[in-house]
Amino acid sequence: MHILLVEDHPFQQQILRSQLERAKPESLVDVASSGKEALDRIGHRTPDVLVCDLNMPEMDGITFLSHLAKMSFSGAIIISSAAGPEVIKSVHQMCKSYRLSVIGCLNKPARPDHIRSLLELAARYLAGPQPPVTGQPLRLLSEAELDLAFEQQWLQPYYQPIVDMQSGRWCKNEALIRLVHPEHGVLSPAQFLPVIKKMGREDELALLSIQHVITHLEHFASRRVAVNITPRTLISFGFVDSVLALIQDVPAISQTLSFEITESDAIEHAGPSLEAAARLGMYGFKLSIDDFGTGYSSLKQLDQLPFEALKIDIGFVQALPESVTAGAIVEASLLLAQRLSLSSIAEGIEHPGQWQTLRQMGCQYAQGYFIGRPMPAGQLAQWHREWQEKKW
Known part of the structure; x- marks a missing residue:
């Protein structure tokens, strides 16, 4: 499993990366310090799982997720944020309308057991039937x-x-x-x-x-x-x-x-x-x-x-x-x-x-x-x- 962590805060980045690596030792965990850096990395190699902060400089996580939709990202998304529940709820609804697969949210500070359960859920999602990779809505059969x-x-x-x-x-x-x-x-x-x-x-x-x-x-x-x-x-x-x-x-x-x-x-x-x-x-x-x-x-x-x-x-x-x-x-x-x-x-x-x-x-x-x-x-x-x- 290839995991991309998008987090601008150096201390949070270090902690989360360590927790992800311990939860899934066989996985490759990459990091990006901004939405722009993450988009560049995804352009070269698409991750299976994306762990994304929302409050970031240059390009906030919400704007970053909207760019992912245009790129037809079909992996599993975990939102990592200290934002309030109403913001998280709105982001979930936005991603649903964009056909992005948000499988859960990590509150900060993240608990190791919660990280493990979300990665297990991501693995089950990735093992199942995936939607077609297309920037357009799903094609209706004739x-x-x-x-x-x-x-x-x-x-x-x-x-x-x-x-x-x-x-x-x-x-x-x-x-x-x-x-x-x-x-x-x-x-x-x-x-x-x-x-x-x-x-x-x-x-x-x-x-x-x-x-x-x-x-x-x-x-x-x-x-x-x-x-x-x-x-x-x-x-x-x-x-x-x-x-x-x-x-x-x-x-x-x-x-x-x-x-x-x-x-x-x-x-x-x-x-x-x-x-x-x-x-x-x-x-x-x-x-x-x-x-x-x-x-x-x-x-x-x-x-x-x-x-x-x-x-x-x-x-x-x-x-x-x-x-x-x-x-x-x-x-x-x-x-x-x-x-x-x-x-x-x-x-x-x-x-x-x-x-x-x-x-x-x-x-x-x-x-x-x-x-x-x-x-x-x-x-x-x-x-x-x-x-x-x-x-x-």
Whole structure:
């Protein structure tokens, strides 16, 4: 691993470099004393991991990060700063909009255990599928390419485990759709989901995921699997009938399959939504609300539909424990879930600090890269063995 530390203060530079080298002895750690020097170094050799201060002379870290975006930097970024939480939050949002991968923030003075956990997270990020190197936004696949993807069965779910936060027990999974291209590998959902929605093939995609779950039941060992659907799919003609028809061939499917309603779309038709949800619930299928707090009329949806679980949005989870605002939102969401007798699930946990914070808050279930990446069904058993040995 090649790490570039960008830090102008000589003492902080010496301390951080020493801590990075101890945390990852096999790595090469280079240093730059300014943003301009760092850009010059990156022009000659691109690092895997960038540790960047924000308050620097000549070119501050925020301006430096905006230059990185223009250079299509695809490595892992760790922000090292004594800036306040609101500044850090704004920088995170800026980097997200620029498609830069900020995996965490080091407060000054940095703790060695925090440095180690962030470098482990960086290693997992670098080992996974990387976005295409381009200065332009991700290329959306064409409708013709997606027609072919449906025909050739390139669209398939990967499964991300969900565990109990108190016991660590693996108890359920989420099916996350991926496009496995024969030439380009595993493509980001951002490259095809908007087009599938535009084509009106969301229902077909949901049924494809359900069929995949059915054909891979042995890998889940009676644990539930959640499939994402939009409110439009929930009320679309024939969708619920198609789901209920599966019970004839797979009687136990309602005890395995559940649905996550994405909150990014409004539920515009309360009557049909209640009808669909009631029919699914009558046969044992469970519903949960995804990305809680980020979309349309969250509280109204909770009141309207018979949800059994509330998923806390990844944006709030990943801001923990640094962001006071995110902490307050998460605490309020957990209290709401408790008062409504709903299960609480935190998604997007990436490092031990987030895990411990949510565990102390009383969150029931968790998923994220700290636990396991989305993976083919056949890899779940191996993941489970490794997870049982992990000290969390």
